[in-house]
Amino acid sequence: MVKKLFCHHKWVFFCLIVLCLGLVACAPSQPVKGRLIVWHTWDEAEAPVIEQVLADFRRLHPEIQISVERKEYATVLDEFAEASRAGLGPDVLIGLESVYAHLLYQNGLAANVNKMDIDWTVFEPGTLQSVQRGNDVRVGVPLNAYVSVLYFNRSQIDTPPDSFDALQAISEKGIKVGLPATFFASYWGITGLGGSVFDGDALSANSQAGIANWLDWLVAFQQTPGAVLSSDTRALVDSFVRGDIALLVMDSLELASLEERLGREQFGVATLPGFPHAQAFSTVELIVVNSASVQTEAAAQLSNFLSNAAQQRKLARTTSGRAPVNRAVSLNPTLFPRISAISQQNRTAVVPTTVQDGLINRLIVEADPIYQQVLEGLITPDAGAQMIIDAVKNDRGGPSQ
Structure with a gap:
């Protein structure tokens, strides 16, 4: 009888321990202060x-x-x-x-x-x-x-262009199209035309061809009556606000300023021509x-x-x-x-890695002035692309291929 009583108390004691542990485990966590x-x-x-x-x-x-x-x-x-x-x-x-x-x-x-x-x-x-x-x-x-997008003036454009051919056709009509002519802001054109610049954290084997193809397209586009290519993004935005430009590629953070200066009903926002292949930097x-x-x-x-x-x-x-x-x-x-x-x-945008950020900075330094030389007719697109890639490869901090 004593043994049974002892066993009974031991079982009760065990159950109490389990119950207490369960209560502790189920207790709500204290709020962070x-x-x-x-x-x-x-x-x-x-x-x-x-x-x-x-x-x-x-x-x-x-x-x-x-x-x-x-x-x-x-x-x-x-x-x-x-x-x-x-x-x-x-x-x-x-x-x-x-x-x-x-x-x-x-x-x-x-x-x-x-x-x-x-x-x-x-x-x-x-x-x-x-x-x-x-x-x-x-x-x-x-x-x-935030990312580059296409802004369009509703009083001049009913339907924004969804392809490179459609964009060029609008410019052929003399309707003004503003494009920033810098590496970072116009990177979407390289990818939109099927090119690539990066292979992981290094330059891709086709980086030179991709840049040359885009520069070649920009040179041809520049000959159309409505083309407005500039490295001065503020000037492009101001022209869009004045109504001088009907279509503008610019980063999405400009939206607040454009709404304040133009009003919400005056303009629209669309994905870039060539979307989803046209991939801007995010x-x-x-x-x-x-x-x-x-x-x-x-x-x-x-x-x-x-x-x-x-x-x-x-x-x-x-x-x-x-x-x-x-x-x-x-x-x-x-x-x-x-x-x-x-x-x-x-x-669909390109989100640069930490290593790519360094590579992009070198590309900006080398590419932006060469883009201008190409558009001014001083060098060919092929020569410009080769100069850009050679300069980046020869940079001491640059990736080797």
């Missing part, structure tokens, strides 16, 4: 949008205090570096292009967010290329992106965490909030020219034609 100093770089016109989203986060997470300050993009890198080194920097910086985030990380000022509790599954693998640095480092969390803006911040859990929670489908959809609908980066977000082209076109173009 913290205080975040947040800087963002959105301009005055769009600052209320991101600040409202941050206010929504604050309302849903009252245990995390947030102070928000807008900074000018042109000076934010220097301000961030100076403040961070003095121990006064923000915990989070919103709206920094990926290339500058890599620069901050390189200088020990941006945290490796790969170690934080971020939901990376919401992003396309291509988008993540912009933040990846080696196998186990990510310098920020993608927030949105510039990804990030959420960057200060390497000195101790508020990493709160920063991760904010990053996950800003990148979830609901907030990405809200940002896309209420901002001008920024494409969502959450792979689950799609927008009705009837209700949101502008951002839908931008989002479509961005989904």
Whole structure:
């Protein structure tokens, strides 16, 4: 009897232990507490949008205090570096292009967010290329992106051209078409005509042929009555606003300015001629965490909030020219034609890797003046393309083939 009683008590004791463990395991996790100093770089016109989203986060997470300050993009890198080194920097910086985030990380000022509790599954693998640095480092969390698109004046163009032939036919009629004649801004033409420049992180074997083919097309297009080719992007935008140009290829961040200067009904936005083969470069803006911040859990929670489908959809609908980066977000082209076109173009865009960024910078330095020489008739497209590739290959930091 004593033995049975002992066994009974032992069984009850065991059950109590299991029950307690179960209760501990099932207990809700404690909310993250913290205080975040947040800087963002959105301009005055769009600052209320991101600040409202941050206010929504604050309302849903009252245990995390947030102070928000807008900074000018042109000076934010220097301000961030100076403040961070003095121990006064923000915990989070919103709206920094990926290339500058890599620069901050390189200088020990941006945290490796790969170690934080971020939901990376919401992003396309291509988008993540912009933040990846080696196998186990990510310098920020993608927030949105912008990309080159086609703007058209509705009073002059009913249906935007969807091919290179259609674009040339419009220019043949004397309708003005503005194209930026620089490597980065016109990269879509190389891919749209079937060319390639990159093979992984190096120049492709066909890079010279791809550039030559595009330069040859530009030279021929320049002979049409409506062609306006220029490396001065501001002049092209101003001409479009005045109505001197009916079609303009320019990056999607110009949308807010164009809407303010022209009005929403005056112009439309379309994918580039040759889409989806015409692939422009995509510039990804990030959420960057200060390497000195101790508020990493709160920063991760904010990053996950800003990148979830609901907030990405809200940002896309209420901002001008920024494409969502959450792979689950799609927008009705009837209700949101502008951002839908931008989002479509961005989904097929080229997102440079960290190594490609360096290669692109060298291509810009070498190619832009040569593009002008070709268009001025000083050298042939074939000679210009060879000069560009030879110069990049001979650069000490350049890739070898």
